[in-house]
Amino acid sequence: MTSLPVVNQPPHRCGALLDHVSRRMRLRSESVLAPLGLRPRHLIALTVLRDRGGSSQQDLAKVLEMDGTNVVGLLNDLETENLIERRRSPVDRRRHVVELTDVGVKLLVRAEFALAAVENEVLCALTDEQRETLYELLHQASSKTETEACTEAVTRPLC
Amino acid sequence: MTSLPVVNQPPHRCGALLDHVSRRMRLRSESVLAPLGLRPRHLIALTVLRDRGGSSQQDLAKVLEMDGTNVVGLLNDLETENLIERRRSPVDRRRHVVELTDVGVKLLVRAEFALAAVENEVLCALTDEQRETLYELLHQASSKTETEACTEAVTRPLC
């Protein structure tokens, strides 16, 4: 009983903190993103799309954990601004393959630069190195879903 | 000018990823938290309160970046469940010093244990060590606010 292993320590749950920091970031992001005609959730969608190339809308709904019908609306927003493109998948013409356009890529980069100040403010307690670590952890965490990892169902041929 | 510093690399903005991961976590947390009578934002408030001891409600509003009137409602929820306590500050009887009760602390711990499964699912791509790093980064980031750091205005004597 003298020195229990780390396992029995009070658990360090990130959930609440994640929520908290993310909320602060999102609130401030809104004003920065508005001039670009974007809202936070648009940015998430664009980021995810860049990270995982062309996806069907259904895949996208899974990754974003959003209802399919709402994904349609989100993509409509982005499409009317020419930020994304929906093409019919040649292998299954019911599906739409969603991809960033050049305009979308460029706007995403611009948005990210614009967000530098915000991030600077919200993450001011972290060093540059720590921020990079944070980025990598989040990227890694978001790139693999539980279901995806275990059922490997999402990745079907699109083209 | 040969080797430009890290600054000029394409910026790695965490914002969108933070939002994304946090959203996935929150969605799943809801069902786990519901049996305990908590909602995600309650958990944030409890966590913040534990981290920074007794705060006035105004300070809390600043930290949570929420409107004061909404903080009242949030605290009302928590108070009716005996999770927090509002005491008048002896130095300024207008203020309420908000603190976790023993019940609150215990419920928070229970909630965190209950969230282990959720975190396991959402952060399945991360090792235990990485999760701990993530926790520490988030904790550090959330513990200091820009305004707080620069104006040092928040910390006034409460008791």
Added chain:
DNA sequence: TAGATCGTTGGTGTTAGACAAACCATTAAT
């Protein structure tokens, strides 16, 4: 041909949260 699937539209309902107005108790300024 029948049934399932992908995307789309339109609609409803819920929730978080912003914001404003008015109020009381208290403190600070004159």
Added chain:
DNA sequence: ATTAATGGTTTGTCTAACACCAACGATCTA
């Protein structure tokens, strides 16, 4: 002592982000 400012509370309105349902057309599969 009067006045003004502040912390908290209540009530109420408004918006955005969703989830969810029903129905449809196009397409694929059995």
